[in-house]
Amino acid sequence: xxxxxxxxxxxxxxxxxxxxxxxxxxxxxxxxxxxxxxxxxxxxxxxxxxxxxxxxxxxxxxxxxxxxxxxxxxxxxxxxxxxxxxxxxxxxxxxxxxxxxxxxxxxxxxxxxxxxxxxxxxxxxxxxxxxxxxxxxxxxxxxxxxxxxxxxxxxxxxxxxxxxxxxxxxxxxxxxxxxxxxxxxxxxxxxxxxxxxxxxxxxxx
Numbered sequence: 001x002x003x004x005x006x007x008x009x010x011x012x013x014x015x016x017x018x019x020x021x022x023x024x025x026x027x028x029x030x031x032x033x034x035x036x037x038x039x040x041x042x043x044x045x046x047x048x049x050x051x052x053x054x055x056x057x058x059x060x061x062x063x064x065x066x067x068x069x070x071x072x073x074x075x076x077x078x079x080x081x082x083x084x085x086x087x088x089x090x091x092x093x094x095x096x097x098x099x100x101x102x103x104x105x106x107x108x109x110x111x112x113x114x115x116x117x118x119x120x121x122x123x124x125x126x127x128x129x130x131x132x133x134x135x136x137x138x139x140x141x142x143x144x145x146x147x148x149x150x151x152x153x154x155x156x157x158x159x160x161x162x163x164x165x166x167x168x169x170x171x172x173x174x175x176x177x178x179x180x181x182x183x184x185x186x187x188x189x190x191x192x193x194x195x196x197x198x199x200x201x202x203x204x205x
Contacts, residue, residue, distance in 0.1 A: 003065045003155050005029065006040035006058050010051060010072035010085050011135065017043075017071045021137040025070065028144050034152055040064060046072055046081055051088035059092070059128040065155050067128060068144075071135030073120040085132055086119045093123035093130065097154070100131060100147055108142035115139055127158040 007026065011017040029036040040058060044050055051069075058064045072085030100122035108115035118139065120132030131147065133140050 001035070001152060001156070003034065003036045003152065004063075005036040005038050005066045005068065006062070006064045007038055007042075008051065008054060008058075008067060008069045009041070009043040010046055010069060011043060012046050012082065015046070015071060015074075015082065015135060017135040018137060021135070021140050022070065024137065024141055025068065025133070025144055028141070028148060029068070029151070034148060036066065036151070046084050048081065048084045048088040048091075051085060052091050055089065055092045055125070055130060059125040059130075063126075064128050065158075066151055067130045069120075069130070069132045070140060071133075073118050073132050073134045075117055075119065083119070086121045089121050089123070089130055089132055092125050093121070094126070095124040097122040097124065097129070097131075100150065104133075104143040104146045107146040108139060112139055112142060115142070118143075124158065127160070129154050129158065 007022070009017050009022060026038055030038070040062060042054055044054070051072075055067060055069075058067055069085050069089065072083050074083050076083035098121075101118070101120050104120075105115050105118055114136075115134075118134045120134060120143075122129070122131040124130070129151070133143050
């Protein structure tokens with residue numbers, strides 16, 4: 001299963017995200033059996049509206065399977081535009097996945113107490129999983145390692161169910177009464193036809 005993915009890096013002079021961190025995450029998530037294929041990558045400043053616009057486009061137009069954001073998840077004054085990634089992400093999410101940031105913070109905090117300062121969120125928009133990761137290299141790596149095995153099962157849950165169309169030949173095997181030789185000339189009577197439709201409807205529901 002190849003997971004079409006995107007990486008959004010939110011950084012500033014005061015809160016840089018190093019290339020080594022980005023390369024490490026790409027390597028971790030690209031390895032088998034996960035095999036995430038990164039088809040989109042952007043590096044932006046801490047601008048809430050811009051982050052929202054990119055996330056919406058990647059979800060709604062590009063139909064990316066999984067989006068990882070990197071950086072901008074630490075505490076900041078309420079009126080500040082810094083560390084705005086969680087708020088921008090919440091603005092586009094339709095369903096939350098609180099278990100992901102909870103497990104990432106819990107596992108990382110054993111060795112990196114600063115993990116408890118992370119405010120990142122995770123959730124779903126349409127069929128796309130979005131996960132916030134912190135910017136510092138050690139934290140980003142530990143957070144990613146905590147969920148790397150969970151990405152594929154979540155993405156599978158978000159994929160549309162593909163059902164093969166019924167062929168005409170298969171209809172008789174799904175409850176259509178086979179008339180006896182004496183009844184073939186009469187066709188299906190009203191009661192039999194009603195029962196057939198009812199059984200078909202139950203199976204489709």
